[in-house]
Amino acid sequence: MGLEMNIDLAGGNQSLPVFENTSQSDYQTERGLTMHNQNLSRRGFLLATGTACCSGAFTSSVSKGDTKGDTKNKKQFKKIDCHLHINHKGRSIEDTIKHMDATGTEKAFILPLETGEGGVVLRTETVLHAFHKHKDRLIPFCQTDIRKPDVIERIRAYHLLGCRGIGEQKEHLPLNDRRVEAVIALCDEFNWPITIHFQDNKTGFNQGIEQHLETYLKKYQHVRIIGHAQSFWSHISADVPSPEKTLYPTGPVKPGGLLDHLLSEYPNLYADMSAGSGFTAISRDENFSAGFLQRHRKQLLFGSDCPCYDGRGANFKGMCYSTRLQQFLQRMVKDESALRDIFYNNAERALNGTT
Ligand SMILES: [Zn+2]
Numbered sequence: 001m002g003l004e005m006n007i008d009l010a011g012g013n014q015s016l017p018v019f020e021n022t023s024q025s026d027y028q029t030e031r032g033l034t035m036h037n038q039n040l041s042r043r044g045f046l047l048a049t050g051t052a053c054c055s056g057a058f059t060s061s062v063s064k065g066d067t068k069g070d071t072k073n074k075k076q077f078k079k080i081d082c083h084l085h086i087n088h089k090g091r092s093i094e095d096t097i098k099h100m101d102a103t104g105t106e107k108a109f110i111l112p113l114e115t116g117e118g119g120v121v122l123r124t125e126t127v128l129h130a131f132h133k134h135k136d137r138l139i140p141f142c143q144t145d146i147r148k149p150d151v152i153e154r155i156r157a158y159h160l161l162g163c164r165g166i167g168e169q170k171e172h173l174p175l176n177d178r179r180v181e182a183v184i185a186l187c188d189e190f191n192w193p194i195t196i197h198f199q200d201n202k203t204g205f206n207q208g209i210e211q212h213l214e215t216y217l218k219k220y221q222h223v224r225i226i227g228h229a230q231s232f233w234s235h236i237s238a239d240v241p242s243p244e245k246t247l248y249p250t251g252p253v254k255p256g257g258l259l260d261h262l263l264s265e266y267p268n269l270y271a272d273m274s275a276g277s278g279f280t281a282i283s284r285d286e287n288f289s290a291g292f293l294q295r296h297r298k299q300l301l302f303g304s305d306c307p308c309y310d311g312r313g314a315n316f317k318g319m320c321y322s323t324r325l326q327q328f329l330q331r332m333v334k335d336e337s338a339l340r341d342i343f344y345n346n347a348e349r350a351l352n353g354t355t
C-alpha cells in the first residue's frame with residue numbers, strides 16, 4: 001500500500017471483501033476479515049472431505065480456523081517484514097517497533113513514500129533518522145520524486161547514507177516510462193532491490209505489468225524487482241478482470257498466470273505478499289495456492305504493510321495484516337525450511353542479491 005489506493009469501488013462484485021469505506025483505502029474491515037475467514041473455512045472443509053488434494057508438504061488441509069489461539073502452539077520463525085512504513089494512520093516510530101515486537105518480527109524493510117501519491121507521506125530522511133535509532137531492527141529504503149531532475153544524485157546520496165534499496169516506487173507514471181527505467185537501472189548498478197506498486201487502473205501506478213515487466217527482468221539481472229499491490233497479484237490467475245472493474249479479483253484461480261511464468265523464469269523477481277492485495281490473491285483459491293507456495297518458495301516474501309501498532313489491529317479495527325498472513329502461512333505451509341525461506345531467508349537474498 002502506502003496505502004493501496006483507488007480500489008474497485010463500483011465493481012459490484014458481491015463476493016469482494018467488505019472495505020472500510022468508499023474513500024481510497026485498501027483496508028478491510030473487521031467484518032470483511034470475518035467474512036473472508038468463513039470463506040476459507042468452508043473451502044478448507046471441502047478440501048478435507050476429499051474433494052481436492054494437493055502436493056507434498058504444502059497442504060490445504062482443514063484447520064480450526066486462523067484463530068489467534070492456533071498460532072500459540074505453532075513454532076515461531078524468525079521474520080523479516082518486507083513491507084512496512086512508519087506513519088500509517090499517524091503511527092510513531094516507537095509504535096512501529098512495538099508492532100514488530102508484537103508480531104515476532106526481527107527486522108523490517110522500511111519504505112518511504114516521499115511524493116505521497118498513495119495518500120501517505122514518509123520522507124527518506126525520516127526513515128534514515130529512525131534507522132539510526134534502531135539499527136538492528138530497521139532496513140532503510142529510499143524513495144524520491146523520480147520526475148525531478150536531481151533524482152539520480154539524491155538516490156546516490158541515500159546510497160552513501162546507508163539505504164539498501166528503492167521503494168515503495170509508487171508514482172503516477174506508466175511502467176515503461178524512461179524515468180521508471182532510470183531508477184531500475186540505478187538499482188541494477190547498486191545491486192539493490194526495488195519494491196514496485198503495480199496498479200493498472202487509469203489513476204494507478206506503474207501501469208503495464210503485463211507488457212513491460214518481463215522486459216526489465218531480462219534487461220536488468222542484478223536488481224531484484226519486488227512486486228507489490230493489486231495488479232501484481234491479479235496476475236496470479238491467467239484470467240485478469242479489467243482493473244476498472246476490480247483490482248481485487250476473488251474466486252478460483254485459472255492456472256497459467258503471468259506470475260507463475262515470471263517467477264519461474266526470472267530469479268530476480270520476488271513477490272511481496274503484504275496488504276489486502278497479497279492476502280486476497282494467496283487465499284482466494286487454497287488448492288491453487290498450495291502449489292504456488294511450493295513452486296515459488298524461494299521468491300515469496302512475508303510482509304505486512306500493516307498500520308496497526310500492537311499486532312492485534314489496534315488503530316485498525318481489530319485486524320493485523322502481519323498476524324493474519326502469519327496464521328495463513330503457518331496453516332498452508334508445513335515444510336519448516338520453506339517457512340524459514342518465506343519468513344526470513346528470501347528477504348535477505350532479495351536485499352543482498354545472494355542466491
Ligand atoms: Zn506500502
Ligand SMILES: [Zn+2]
Nearest residue numbers: 306308311320
Ligand atoms: Zn498489524
